[in-house]
Amino acid sequence: MGEIVFWTIIRIFLLIPSLWILKSYIQYQTWFMLSLMSIYGVIIHPTIIHYRLFIEQNKEIIESTLCSSCKHFDESAVLCMKYDEHPSKVILPCEGEDWEPNSSEYESKDVDIDS
Template sequence: MGGIVYWGLLRIAIVIILLWFSYDYFDAKYFWIIFGLAIYIVVIHPIIAEYKEFVVKNRNVINNSLCSKCKHFNETAVLCMKYDEHPTDDFTPCDGLDWEAKN
């Protein structure tokens, strides 16, 4: 999840810098249209695609794992808050020893 945010911010910075230096090549009335399209194509669409891929990849951990029913589990980041590690299908950071039921 952090990678999605990191690369999203990096792409925004690159798009803004490129558009800033290429401003003189566009007619001013088209600039905001080009800016909006560039932000959508280079930043927003990849973020949406990467997030969907992240959810699909972690669907089983989010819905059907031991951690998914534990109060220390953060579903949005797929993270064990107690151990600060990412559980997977094959890996439970505490080996089930610190599991506590969600309320």
């Protein structure tokens, strides 16, 4: 996830000055439309594509590992926050010893975890 944010920031830093320089060479209306299209094409669209790829590549880890039901698991980064490591389908950083139920999961399913 951090890589997606990093490359999005790099593209923003490259595109904005380019558009700023281009502004003095073409008509404003053309520049405005070109800016909108390039912001979508260079920044927004690649970010969406990379995010979807990230989700697709990590779908099994997010949905079907022990970590996916643990309160220390950050789905958005596919990260164990307790060990600051990325779990995989076969390797859990804690090897299951520090697993704790995700209470929000139980609340959303209206399950009583005390019984």
